Amino acid sequence: MYKDVYEKWLHHPNLDPSYKEVLENMDEKEKSDAFYTTIEFGTAGMRGLLGPGTNRINIHTIRKANVGFAEYIVAHGKEAMERGVAIGYDNRHMSYEFAMDSAKVLATFNIRSYVFESLRPTPELSFAVRHFNCFGGIMVTASHNPKEYNGYKLYDEKGCQLVPALAQQVIDRVNAVEDELAITANPSADQEKLITVIGKDVDEEYYENVLSIQLNPNVNKDNVKIIFTPEHGTANIPVKEVYTRAGYHFVAVEEQCTPDPDFSNTPTPNPEEKGAYDLALEYAKREDADIILVCDPDADRMGVGVKHEGEWHLLTGNQSGAVLIEYIFSQLIDKDRMPNNPVMFNTVVTGDLGEKIADKYGVATEKTLTGFKFIGEKVAKYEKTNEKQYVFGYEESYGSLIKPFVRDKDAPQACLMLAEAACYYKEKGKTLVDVLYDLYAELGYYEESQTSLKLAGQEGAARIQEILATLRTSDVEAINGVKVTRFEDYKECRIVEDGKESELTGFTKSDVLKYYLEDGSWIAIRPSGTEPKCKFYYCVKGTSLEDAHSKTLAYQKAMDEMIK
Numbered sequence: 001m002y003k004d005v006y007e008k009w010l011h012h013p014n015l016d017p018s019y020k021e022v023l024e025n026m027d028e029k030e031k032s033d034a035f036y037t038t039i040e041f042g043t044a045g046m047r048g049l050l051g052p053g054t055n056r057i058n059i060h061t062i063r064k065a066n067v068g069f070a071e072y073i074v075a076h077g078k079e080a081m082e083r084g085v086a087i088g089y090d091n092r093h094m095s096y097e098f099a100m101d102s103a104k105v106l107a108t109f110n111i112r113s114y115v116f117e118s119l120r121p122t123p124e125l126s127f128a129v130r131h132f133n134c135f136g137g138i139m140v141t142a143s144h145n146p147k148e149y150n151g152y153k154l155y156d157e158k159g160c161q162l163v164p165a166l167a168q169q170v171i172d173r174v175n176a177v178e179d180e181l182a183i184t185a186n187p188s189a190d191q192e193k194l195i196t197v198i199g200k201d202v203d204e205e206y207y208e209n210v211l212s213i214q215l216n217p218n219v220n221k222d223n224v225k226i227i228f229t230p231e232h233g234t235a236n237i238p239v240k241e242v243y244t245r246a247g248y249h250f251v252a253v254e255e256q257c258t259p260d261p262d263f264s265n266t267p268t269p270n271p272e273e274k275g276a277y278d279l280a281l282e283y284a285k286r287e288d289a290d291i292i293l294v295c296d297p298d299a300d301r302m303g304v305g306v307k308h309e310g311e312w313h314l315l316t317g318n319q320s321g322a323v324l325i326e327y328i329f330s331q332l333i334d335k336d337r338m339p340n341n342p343v344m345f346n347t348v349v350t351g352d353l354g355e356k357i358a359d360k361y362g363v364a365t366e367k368t369l370t371g372f373k374f375i376g377e378k379v380a381k382y383e384k385t386n387e388k389q390y391v392f393g394y395e396e397s398y399g400s401l402i403k404p405f406v407r408d409k410d411a412p413q414a415c416l417m418l419a420e421a422a423c424y425y426k427e428k429g430k431t432l433v434d435v436l437y438d439l440y441a442e443l444g445y446y447e448e449s450q451t452s453l454k455l456a457g458q459e460g461a462a463r464i465q466e467i468l469a470t471l472r473t474s475d476v477e478a479i480n481g482v483k484v485t486r487f488e489d490y491k492e493c494r495i496v497e498d499g500k501e502s503e504l505t506g507f508t509k510s511d512v513l514k515y516y517l518e519d520g521s522w523i524a525i526r527p528s529g530t531e532p533k534c535k536f537y538y539c540v541k542g543t544s545l546e547d548a549h550s551k552t553l554a555y556q557k558a559m560d561e562m563i564k
């Protein structure tokens with residue numbers, strides 16, 4: 001089957017000429033990986049390797065997605081078409097080309113668009129959708145993935161990524177496109193007028209909104225030095241701008257400030273991985289800095305390094321989330337600014353410490369599936385009912401949102417608040433690691449960690465499915481000798497607790513398994529929806545940090561053996 005599709009592409013008159021040679025040089029395995037299926041919408045839009053093929057990101061699969069999105073907008077009528085779509089893009093290979101092409105395809109459907117003049121963060125695209133009262137948005141980015149990837153995120157009129165029910169309406173239309181190579185992007189001269197280039201005005205509004213999140217704008221900033229890196233991506237200008245206006249002392253990692261699709265001066269642009277901090281750590285030591293802040297290329301994630309007793313500690317997404325929660329909620333209470341019925345959001349695979357902190361401050365925690373779109377969806381829901389007031393949202397995957405004038409993770413906001421927290425605690429003689437240690441002593445010693453199995457290509461995808469399917473049907477009674485007290489299966493919507501089955505409600509079906517253990521820990525497993533990985537999440541509770549750590553290692557070993 002894949003061979004027929006491959007042949008069709010190879011000989012199609014509309015094939016982008018740059019792909020011809022790549023196709024001709026593919027071996028059988030490459031052909032099969034590139035053509036055995038069509039690229040799908042996952043955790044955060046459509047994401048995949050760049051290159052020719054139905055299972056790749058290229059001008060043809062992007063056009064196909066745009067036709068689906070355009071038809072979806074047209075189905076919503078003239079007003080939706082007139083309100084149009086905001087379009088942003090990052091520094092990746094082909095991002096600019098795909099963004100411009102998207103505007104043109106939309107124009108052929110008489111849909112208005114607002115395209116950024118140059119690269120911008122994902123959160124600013126979400127902001128622009130709201131700013132122009134657009135009907136939707138497109139962000140061309142593969143976020144934190146390696147340089148070989150690109151992707152396409154779709155937004156609704158609130159600036160939130162399309163949730164499955166809406167995405168499905170687009171996907172059905174995308175799937176109905178029979179020949180993606182037949183789509184062209186040739187608007188008429190009149191239709192071209194529907195494309196507006198945007199820039200500075202939106203920047204200015206966005207910066208002002210980001211600056212408005214400050215809780216202690218007059219905190220003493222003189223004793224904290226920040227090392228900041230945008231990892232060659234879109235955070236460069238906004239974060240520097242916001243820091244400068246707010247008066248923070250920072251040094252940027254110059255070699256990583258130039259927009260570069262190859263991420264030449266970093267081993268990885270993903271703040272979840274240690275290599276993203278290599279150069280920043282060199283700067284930090286040279287500059288005798290206090291904290292390091294790392295943004296991913298589309299500036300929706302933030303990683304944090306903290307100097308504590310002369311050593312550098314890299315915080316996990318759960319830990320930086322915990323520090324932000326502690327700081328923001330304590331300040332809101334102190335200033336008598338905590339709203340009634342406050343609510344915080346995180347996901348079913350986010351660690352427990354954040355929720356414990358929220359409890360302490362009387363803030364309810366609601367959980368969603370992985371993907372910030374589900375948090376954005378909840379924000380919109382409560383905005384309508386006014387039943388609860390949003391005070392924070394975050395995920396273990398290094399993304400958070402402080403104020404919901406954006407409806408996706410917002411690293412410029414996170415960088416500003418984290419810097420403020422570092423200055424605030426420094427005045428009290430504490431580092432952010434001290435703040436974490438205090439939280440552990442008060443609320444329990446949690447080690448929240450993650451491991452993953454990289455399993456690429458068609459075979460890898462099948463292996464991941466097999467792992468989940470096998471676990472799903474195995475009756476796992478104990479892990480590392482510790483009893484499983486509760487099992488949740490988010491795909492089959494099942495809970496098994498004390499031998500009794502009940503229904504798991506409140507979530508869209510999703511391939512996630514979660515085991516709760518007798519010692520207060522839990523382990524969750526799911527396939528990544530953005531990378532070819534099977535992810536394992538551990539939230540382990542111990543009597544001390546050392547105890548939590550040794551238990552974590554034992555659980556990880558037990559899971560490794562179980563998977564084998």
Ligand SMILES: O=P(O)(O)OC[C@H]1O[C@H](O)[C@H](O)[C@@H](O)[C@@H]1O
Pocket residue numbers: 043044143370371372373395397399527528529530531535
């Ligand atoms: O675990 P994954 O499916 O790869 O998703 C990990 C993360 O990817 C992106 O950053 C999404 O925007 C997040 O919402 C998600 O948590």
